[in-house]
Each structure stands twice: as structure tokens, then as C-alpha cells.
Amino acid sequence: MEKLLIKGGNRLCGEVTVSGAKNAAVAILPACLLVNDVCRIENLPDIKDVKLYLKILEELNAEVRYIDKNTVEINCTNVSSYVPRGDLTRRMRGSSYLMGALLGRFSCFSVDPPGGCDFGTRPIDQHIKAFEALGTDVDTSRGIINGKAEHLKGGHIFFDVVTVGATVNAMLAAACADGMTVIENAAKEPHIVDLANFLNNMGANIRGAGTDTIKIKGTKNLHGGTYPIIPDQIEAGTFMIAAAATRGDVVLRNVIPRHLEIISTKLIETGVKVSEGEDSVRVWVEDGTVFRRINFSAMPYPGFPTDMQPQLVTFLTTIEGTSTAREGVWENRFRYVNELKRMGANIRVEGKLAIIDGVKTLMGAHVKATDLRAGAAMIIAGLMAEGTTEITDIYHIDRGYENFEEKFVKIGGNIQRVQVVDDSGE
Ligand code: EPU
Numbered sequence: 001m002e003k004l005l006i007k008g009g010n011r012l013c014g015e016v017t018v019s020g021a022k023n024a025a026v027a028i029l030p031a032c033l034l035v036n037d038v039c040r041i042e043n044l045p046d047i048k049d050v051k052l053y054l055k056i057l058e059e060l061n062a063e064v065r066y067i068d069k070n071t072v073e074i075n076c077t078n079v080s081s082y083v084p085r086g087d088l089t090r091r092m093r094g095s096s097y098l099m100g101a102l103l104g105r106f107s108c109f110s111v112d113p114p115g116g117c118d119f120g121t122r123p124i125d126q127h128i129k130a131f132e133a134l135g136t137d138v139d140t141s142r143g144i145i146n147g148k149a150e151h152l153k154g155g156h157i158f159f160d161v162v163t164v165g166a167t168v169n170a171m172l173a174a175a176c177a178d179g180m181t182v183i184e185n186a187a188k189e190p191h192i193v194d195l196a197n198f199l200n201n202m203g204a205n206i207r208g209a210g211t212d213t214i215k216i217k218g219t220k221n222l223h224g225g226t227y228p229i230i231p232d233q234i235e236a237g238t239f240m241i242a243a244a245a246t247r248g249d250v251v252l253r254n255v256i257p258r259h260l261e262i263i264s265t266k267l268i269e270t271g272v273k274v275s276e277g278e279d280s281v282r283v284w285v286e287d288g289t290v291f292r293r294i295n296f297s298a299m300p301y302p303g304f305p306t307d308m309q310p311q312l313v314t315f316l317t318t319i320e321g322t323s324t325a326r327e328g329v330w331e332n333r334f335r336y337v338n339e340l341k342r343m344g345a346n347i348r349v350e351g352k353l354a355i356i357d358g359v360k361t362l363m364g365a366h367v368k369a370t371d372l373r374a375g376a377a378m379i380i381a382g383l384m385a386e387g388t389t390e391i392t393d394i395y396h397i398d399r400g401y402e403n404f405e406e407k408f409v410k411i412g413g414n415i416q417r418v419q420v421v422d423d424s425g426e
Contacts, residue, residue: 004391004405006382007414008364012248014411018236018255019045019402020070020229024191026094027168028198028229029053030101032062032074034176035202037224040073044229048399049092056088056095075224079105086112086144092399093117096127096165099147100172103136108148117371117396120331126159126166133157134170134177154179154218162187162300167214168195175204177218186214189301190259194230201225233259234307235401238376240264240283241308242408244272245315245384249284250411257281262304266312269294270319293321293358299328310336310377316356317345318384325354336374339367343381343389364389369396376401383413392420 020043029050032039044050046069054064054072063075082102089095093116102109116122124145128138131147133155139146154177157170167187172195174181186192188210196209202225205217236255243250244267257264257276264274267283271291275282294316298306306329316323317340327333334349341347342365346357364387369375375397382389394417397404405415 001392001420002394002417003420004379004382004394005416005418006364006379006389006391008362008383008385008387008389010246010383010412010414012243012246012250012383012408012411012413015251015253016239016407016411017253018231018239019043021045021191021194021232022047022049022234022400023094023164023189024194024229025050026053026092027097027191027195028227029057029074030097031172031195031198032057033060033076033079033098033101034104034172034199035222035224036077037222038073038075039202039224040067040071040226042071042226042228043231044070044072045232045402046070047402048395049094052088052092053094056084056098059085059088082106082108083110090115093122093165096124097168097172099127099131099145100169103131103134103147103149103152103173104176107152108146110144110146112144118335119333119371124165126161126163127169129159130157130166130170130183131173134173134181136173152177154181154216157181157183159183159185164189164192167192171195171199171206171209171214171216174216174218175199175206176220176222179218181216181218183214183216184212186212187300188212190230190233190256198227201227231255234305234373236260236281237263237305237308238311238380238401239407240267240274240281241311241315242380242383243283244270244285245380247285248411249282251280251282253280255279255281262302263308266294266296266304270315291319293319293323295324297326297328298333303328306330306333307373309333310374311380313337313347313354313356314340314377314380314384316358317347317381318358318361320358323356323358325356327352327354335370336377339370339374339378340381342367343385361386363387366390366392368393372396372400376404379404379408379415382415383408
């Protein structure tokens with residue numbers, strides 16, 4: 001087991017190159033199952049969730065060839081099974097996309113319920129609704145999700161909630177279904193657009209991704225090609241907030257500034273400076289800045305991302321006055337607040353609202369990463385705090401951020417990864 005040791009107090013200054021987007025990668029990798037040819041994926045983040053996905057594909061008999069650590073070639077021509085290994089798929093959320101991809105390829109799937117971060121209940125009723133609209137019978141009665149379509153055909157899908165996962169699954173299945181599919185109340189996240197661009201690049205016919213209505217004309221004739229994954233909006237946003245929280249000056253390279261607008265807007269509201277280049281963003285704090293308290297709500301794109309909510313709350317813990325954060329996506333995404341309280345933060349959670357009373361400073365403490373983005377928030381808290389912070393359960397962080405602590409160290413963060421000696425006697 002490993003943990004992170006962080007000595008707080010350093011201003012972060014310098015440049016960070018942002019990696020490819022995790023949530024786009026975990027949608028595009030299963031999409032390769034729809035292609036009987038070589039898909040070359042570039043700007044793939046070197047993270048645990050991606051390695052796990054490649055392993056799942058290999059176990060299904062896909063050929064996976066690493067060109068370098070961020071480029072792979074995947075050939076799914078020889079895949080003949082629609083039953084991925086449950087012990088692997090249960091370890092991540094993005095494995096749910098195997099349902100849509102295998103349905104598109106074989107008109108059937110048999111997949112274990114997915115794992116992933118714990119934010120309360122994470123239903124899949126909308127995924128099932130989409131598959132049924134395309135002519136699929138779905139059975140979840142025996143703990144495994146089985147789907148079978150006699151004739152996978154286009155259909156009309158209206159989502160009752162805006163859901164990234166079900167939108168991805170509907171797109172994957174519809175890309176190879178017979179006829180036209182219309183998805184209404186679709187998610188609009190950058191990774192939805194990236195998946196559509198990937199599939200179109202391979203010969204699919206998908207229009208409207210990034211709007212509420214996506215139209216897909218199914219085709220069986222997808223071909224191979226090369227595709228670079230978009231930069232990670234959440235990694236970029238995490239460094240933007242870390243720069244602000246340490247009163248630093250950081251330039252982020254390899255970003256799409258449009259994807260970061262809402263994060264920039266909230267930071268500017270607090271008094272932080274942000275300027276945009278063509279594919280870069282600079283975030284800095286001027287001497288003598290008096291920060292302002294803010295309120296924000298985490299919402300589906302183009303709203304403030306729920307995956308940035310813990311990081312922004314962490315920054316607000318030392319801004320004078322009362323700020324509020326409303327979680328508008330997940331049932332329970334405030335579990336990390338107890339960890340921040342150990343560091344001296346003054347936060348009260350009332351249902352989906354966190355009320356943050358600014359304190360003078362955070363103090364180093366022993367905390368744990370309760371999930372992936374909560375882990376990123378703990379790193380920011382450690383960098384802000386007086387003294388040393390120890391973060392355990394960092395496997396969550398490794399699932400989703402490439403070379404995370406190395407990137408922080410390069411811009412002045414004092415972070416060390418150390419082995420934990422298990423003295424429990426077990
Ligand atoms: N929902 C339903 N029924 C469904 C599906 C979703 O009610 O069938 C509800 C959920 O309970 C939730 C809301 O809809 O309240 C949104 O869920 P969504 O389906 O959009 O989430 P997801 O696809 O499971 C992805 C990301 C999450 C991110 C959310 C929201 C991936 C692999 N995961 O999850 O990312 O928080 O969208 O943007 O793309 C992370 O990267 O740390 C992460 C958790």
C-alpha cells in the first residue's frame with residue numbers, strides 16, 4: 001500500500017501539460033469493439049482505469065499494441081465473446097459501456113453491474129430504457145445484466161434525467177443498429193462529443209453531439225483509423241484550483257479553454273486571475289488579493305462539473321465569509337467533507353448543500369481519499385495547509401490522474417509517495 005505525504009505552504013508556479021481525458025478514454029476504448037480493423041488511439045491517459053479497460057478488451061481477445069505510453073493500437077477483429085470478465089468489470093464504472101458496445105457488435109451482452117466511486121445509488125434504469133428502445137430485451141434478475149436483441153434497430157430515446165453513461169451507451173448501440181436513432185435530453189459533456197467524433201472518424205453517422213438531441217444513422221461498416229483523445233477537463237480544472245488555492249501562477253498546456261469556462265468564471269468571481277490562450281490557460285493570484293466568498297451548484301455540462309465540486313469546496317475553506325456548494329448531480333458527494341474537517345475546515349452539510357465558513361488556514365492531518373476527485377481535493381488541501389498531510393487510499397487517485405504528484409512536484413508542490421508498512425499483523 002502507498003500513501004502521499006504533503007508539506008503545505010509552497011506556491012505552485014510553472015507549467016503543466018494536461019493529459020488525455022479519462023472519461024473520454026473509457027468511452028472510446030469500448031467503442032473499438034464496433035470496428036473490425038485497427039483503431040489507433042493517441043493522447044490516451046496512462047492511468048489505472050485505462051490499463052484495466054485494455055486488459056478487459058484483451059481478455060475478450062482484442063489485440064492491443066502499445067506504440068508508446070499514450071498511444072495504442074487496438075484490433076477487435078477476433079473478438080467473439082460478449083461476456084467480459086466480471087472480476088475486472090466490477091472495478092470501474094466505465095465498464096458499463098461494454099453493454100452498448102457489445103450490443104452494437106453482437107446484438108447481445110452479458111455484463112456484471114459496474115463498480116466505480118460511491119456517491120450513493122447509481123441506477124442504470126436509463127441505460128436499460130435506451131437498449132429497450134432499440135429492440136433489446138434486458139434481464140437483471142440474476143445479478144448479471146443480460147441483453148439480447150433479435151433485431152437491433154434504431155429508436156426514439158427520451159432520457160428522464162441527463163445522464164452521461166446512458167447517453168454513451170445509447171450512442172454505442174445505435175451506431176451499428178439498423179436505421180435512425182434519436183436521443184433526446186442527451187448529456188452534452190465534452191467526452192460525449194469526443195465519442196461522437198471518434199465514431200464518425202471511423203465511418204459512423206452521428207449528428208448533434210454536444211446538444212440536447214443526438215441523431216444517429218446506424219451503419220455496420222465502421223473502419224479503422226487514428227484518433228487523439230481530448231485533453232482532460234477535470235485534470236486541467238484541478239490544477240487551476242490548486243494554483244489558486246496556493247496563491248500561485250500556473251500555465252496549463254494542452255487544454256481546450258472552452259471546456260474550462262465555467263471553472264474560470266467561478267475562480268474569477270473569487271478574485272483569482274485567469275487568462276486564456278489558444279490551447280492554454282494561465283491562473284494566478286495577484287499580491288494583496290482579497291478573496292470573495294461565492295455560491296455554486298454542480299450541474300451537468302455546461303454547468304459547473306460535479307467532478308470539480310470537492311476541489312472548489314476545498315479552495316473555499318479558507319476564503320473569509322460563508323460560501324455554499326450545491327451538489328446537483330449525485331445523491332451523496334460530500335463524504336470527503338469529514339476529511340477536510342480533520343484539517344480544520346468549517347463545513348456543514350445539509351442534504352445536497354454544503355455551507356462553508358472560511359477559516360484562516362487548514363492544518364496538516366491524516367486523511368483519506370474517499371474517492372477519485374475527493375483524493376484530488378485532499379492533495380489541494382495538503383498543499384494549502386500548515387504542516388504535513390498524510391493521504392491514504394490513494395489507489396482512487398491513481399485510477400484517474402496521470403503522473404499526478406510528479407506534475408505537482410514540477411511546479412513546486414512538496415509531495416512524496418511512500419510505502420505504508422502493514423503492521424496490522426495480517
Ligand atoms: N442516473 C439515473 N439513471 C441512470 C443513469 C444515471 O438516475 O440510468 C442518474 C445518476 O444517479 C446521477 C445522474 O443520473 O444522479 C448522472 O449520472 P451519469 O449517468 O451522468 O453519471 P455516470 O455516467 O455514471 C459519469 C462520469 C462521472 C461523473 C458523471 C457526471 C464516467 C466514467 N463517469 O458518470 O465521473 O461524475 O458522469 O458528470 O464518465 C469521475 O470521473 O470522477 C466521475 C465520477
